């Protein structure tokens with residue numbers, strides 16, 4: 454089995470944490486119980502790109518328990534938990550000398566070049582006769598492997614050589630390098646792979662945005678399920694997950710007292726709401742920035758001050774970006790921040806903070822305090838602390854969301870994989886969300902663990918509301 458992880462000897466530690474996580478992931482364990490015998494994913498070759506954490510290990514092993522063949526890379530250079538990666542490779546029945554699990558290509562602290570090299574490897578399956586074959590399903594977080602595949606097809610269609618047009622974007626350069634290499638002596642490599650893909654299930658807001666863009670411009674090559682917009686994903690993982698893991702990252706990175714500090718949260722969507730609550734829970738005085746009047750009004754009604762970054766940048770202590778947009782914290786902001794201000798991002802990509810611009814400030818020095826924690830020292834001695842080099846700090850400085858909330862997200866992922874793989878004809882190219890009854894089912898699977906007593910509708914009440922006793926209970930436009 455091919456794989457690339459930091460250290461297989463961490464597998465025992467990983468396995469113990471996976472077993473703890475399984476207890477906290479009732480949705481995924483219910484999927485194993487319900488579908489383990491029928492194996493609806495038999496024949497599925499799932500190429501996965503998603504933070505290689507303990508919770509993801511439980512997801513991967515659920516997919517394989519349902520019959521899938523899986524290859525996995527991370528979707529972020531800092532988020533891998535090396536013990537989780539090792540345990541997945543070794544598998545339950547393997548040993549460090551004879552791993553028998555799932556091929557994983559991920560370790561904490563990859564370079565960007567390594568990141569894209571490993572991302573490409575999730576496409577290299579082998580069939581039962583040992584022939585090279587592509588995946589037939591993608592499971593993506595942020596859309597990087599979906600993008601790699603689409604770009605490859607575009608270059609093949611155009612008969613162009615990747616990398617001939619120069620570009621300033623470092624990240625994109627690596628994509629082009631990998632594509633150029635992949636095309637050597639392999640005509641129509643990506644087109645052949647794309648033709649075999651039944652669909653992609655996408656985890657996060659930013660990846661979903663990319664999918665809708667592609668669909669609108671007519672370039673989406675296969676159907677997609679938007680897992681993010683299941684209510685039991687974005688209204689839970691993005692919100693309650695970040696409520697847990699944002700301060701975990703700040704604490705592990707800096708151990709600074711949060712209570713009493715002024716914290717600015719840029720963006721008050723689902724991630725922003727969880728992040729603001731996370732900081733307020735510690736006693737920070739939280740200020741929100743927003744561009745959307747509805748979210749700005751929500752923040753104000755939730756009791757936060759809503760200001761422009763420019764009005765508060767000089768006195769705030771902590772800055773967190775949550776927008777999924779770019780250029781939120783720029784050089785002019787860094788220049789005005791006070792000494793030892795802490796800056797971090799919890800949105801998917803690092804372009805929310807102008808890290809390249811920061812590095813270009815004349816006389817500035819980047820000093821590593823520890824991995825993923827740097828102080829940037831200005832010529833006059835002022836220091837700004839930047840977490841995870843501007844990449845998602847809850848996964849770079851801490852261990853991401855806890856298992857229970859990820860069980861909700863990943864149960865949606867498993868249902869979406871089954872849906873696209875087994876009912877391919879029901880999904881012409883487009884972007885879909887899971888039907889509401891499945892969303893409600895995901896929630897239902899997590900109630901017992903919390904001792905929730907759900908009230909049952911009487912037949913008469915159900916008729917009065919115009920719903921079925923068994924659900925769905927809300928219309929599709931209900932917003933929760």
Ligand code: NAI
Pocket residue numbers: 657658659660687690691694695719720721722723724725742743744745748775776777778781799800801802845846847848854
């Ligand atoms: P969202 O769309 O619900 O919220 C983003 C908010 O930012 C919106 O309300 C928008 O109006 C606001 N915004 C946009 N530009 C802005 C600007 N210039 N200034 C101030 N506010 C601005 O998206 P969601 O679900 O909250 O996700 C945000 C990001 O976090 C995405 O990149 C997503 O992929 C990522 N994410 C990260 C997670 C993590 O564990 N770190 C978990 C889930 C999502």
